[in-house]
Each structure stands twice: as structure tokens, then as C-alpha cells.
Amino acid sequence: MDEYLKLLREIIAIRSVSTDASYQTEIHKAVKWYKELLSRAGAEVEIISGYDNPFVIAKFLVDKSLSTCLVYGHYDVQPANIDEGWTSEPFSLRIDDQRVYARGVVDNKGQALIHIYSVIRAFRENKLSKNVVFLLEGNEETGSPALPRFIKDKSKLLKADLALISDGEIVGSTPVIEAGFRGGFNSTLQVKTADLDLHSGIYGGTAPNAAHELITILTKLIDAKTYKVNIPGFYEDVDTITDDQLKNNKSIPFNSKDYKDISGIKVILNEEYDVYTQTGLLPSVQITGISSGYNGQGYRNGIPAVASAKINFSTCKITIGAKKLQNSSENLLIRLNQVMLRSIYKSTILMKE
Ligand SMILES: [Zn+2]
The missing domain is CATH 3.40.630.10 (Zn peptidases)
Known part of the structure; x- marks a missing residue:
């Protein structure tokens, strides 16, 4: 030891x-x-x-x-x-x-x-x-x-x-054999509304604000009530979850108090499914970083011209190959792009894989 x-x-x-x-x-x-x-x-x-x-x-x-x-x-x-x-x-x-x-x-x-x-x-x-x-x-x-x-x-x-x-976990003190993992990819969404940051006194109220635009887009990603992902077709390729799988996952020891205590979260979302089904067999989208405007000490009254968000996708087709994953990511980005274009005016959306 x-x-x-x-x-x-x-x-x-x-x-x-x-x-x-x-x-x-x-x-x-x-x-x-x-x-x-x-x-x-x-x-x-x-x-x-x-x-x-x-x-x-x-x-x-x-x-x-x-x-x-x-x-x-x-x-x-x-x-x-x-x-x-x-x-x-x-x-x-x-x-x-x-x-x-x-x-x-x-x-x-x-x-x-x-x-x-x-x-x-x-x-x-x-x-x-x-x-x-x-x-x-x-x-x-x-x-x-x-x-x-x-x-x-x-x-x-x-x-x-x-x-x-070797990159797995144990459940409490029970060793487990993991039969599959979700796949995933990252993307950066950037919104540009002007060539440079603008003075809020001179332009405030007339110029589009990249931070506002980005937030508008991001709020459309997830349904605020059900926490389901709003991207059209997002759940289309997901395998049907069988009763056997649900039964099996429910039988894995799970302590919701520990789960909350360790993470500090107060609620577990999507309680329609147990945590293992949710994190193993269902896809998810997570905003993992946001940046825009001035974040230093004090204040600077500038309207941000650029705002960007890092977005992580967890996909869950167990047998998904590298090629399929890439194709589906491109499709998702296109779909995402469509959702976003509707909510935006005079803004440029740049998506990087
Ligand atoms: Zn790892």
C-alpha cells in the first residue's frame, strides 16, 4: 500500500x-x-x-x-x-x-x-x-x-x-462491470453582434448585445419544466430503454442522500428515471462555460460584441462508432443552428466543433 x-x-x-x-x-x-x-x-x-x-x-x-x-x-x-x-x-x-x-x-x-x-x-x-x-x-x-x-x-x-x-467507478463499495458508456463531444457557440464593444450610454437600447443574444439562445436548449433537451430530433436515435434495463438499474445500490451530500445539489432532476438510466442510457446537453463582456474588477460600461458558450453533449448510442458519432454531432449542430437562427437577428453564429 x-x-x-x-x-x-x-x-x-x-x-x-x-x-x-x-x-x-x-x-x-x-x-x-x-x-x-x-x-x-x-x-x-x-x-x-x-x-x-x-x-x-x-x-x-x-x-x-x-x-x-x-x-x-x-x-x-x-x-x-x-x-x-x-x-x-x-x-x-x-x-x-x-x-x-x-x-x-x-x-x-x-x-x-x-x-x-x-x-x-x-x-x-x-x-x-x-x-x-x-x-x-x-x-x-x-x-x-x-x-x-x-x-x-x-x-x-x-x-x-x-x-x-480502468476508467470506471465502483458503486459504494460494490465493484461493477460497466457494459457501456455514453459518448460525447464538445462545441463552442459564439455570437457576434458588432465589430467592437460599444458604450452603453451611447448605444444601450439600440445595439444588439451579444451576451443577451447568447442567453436567449441558451435558455432554449433545455425545457425549464421537464429539463428535457429541446433540440429537434435530439432523442430520435436513442435506443428504447427496456423494462429489463430499468429493472436492472433500479437494483443497483443507490443512496440519494450520499449523492446529494457529495455534490452539494439539493434536487435530482429528471426523477422519471433512476440516476443510472439517466446518466447511462439517456443523452444530455450541458453548458460548461460562458464568457462575454468585462469580468475584471469594478465595472466597464461596454455592450459586449461577442459572447461564447462551451457546450458538452453526452450521447448514448452504446454501439455508436466514431464515424456515426461524428455524423450525429454534425447533425446535432445543424439542428442546434436552426433552433438558434430563429431566435437571432443581425447576429452571426459561428460554430466550431
Ligand atoms: Zn477518465
């Missing part, structure tokens, strides 16, 4: 944020850390570049006649700043009452390292009964754009009898 925690502490301290290009040095530091750890332990390690952030492949070969298990994990994380409500420095491991806290502990450095460390130990003690291949990527948090191409190109290298995804 001490050895595991020592390693976890080291990798947590590396700020391998993939969503911000200024962390590239840290990304490479993380790759080097895994390479050293895994080669020291006796694995054949390959670092593969040319697919965004490097992939780390580590093979623990016991015997060619044995079956092979492929374990997937990712070494990249989302940004974290202590000002966002952390009770301790997010990139420094904190242990409190047998729990560990830090950015990446549950997504995904902690779990991936449990698998890596267990295999290292079993290999060291000659107890590994299968060959194990680790596939660690550095762009999971940006949507794994190069992963499908990588898997296609390297299918020989990744050949396995069984694949295990």
Missing part, C-alpha cells in the same frame, strides 16, 4: 492537463514517468507519437501461449485550481480518513495505477497468469480524437483476448 501511495503521490504531482496546450511539458513528464516505472518493472515499453499526445504501450509478456488482457487507461487530467473550491492543493495527494483526494485520483490516474501496480507486483512475484498490455493515452479529456485511428493502425500491437477499461 505504501509503495502504491508513493507512486500515486508522484504521478498526481505531474500536472498532465490535456485541455490546455501550456501544460505540454507536464504531459511529457507524465509519459516519461510511466515509461520509467513500467520498463523498470520488466515491461516492454513503447512510446508512440504522431497521434496528439503520446500513447504509452507496455507489454508484460509471461508466455506467448497464454491469453492476453489489454488494459486501457489515461494519464491526462482536467485542469484544477484551488480557488475552484478545493480544500487542499489539487495536484498534491491528500490522505484523510482512509480516503485520497487530488485531481486525477478517480479519473483516471488512481484506478490505472491500481491495475499497473497490481500487475507489476504479480509479475515481480511470478504470479501473473496472463500476458498484460497497457494502453495509456493522453487525450481522453479532449475526447480521444486520435484513438480510433491509433487502434486501427496498431491493431497488431493491441491484439488481446480481453479488454479492461
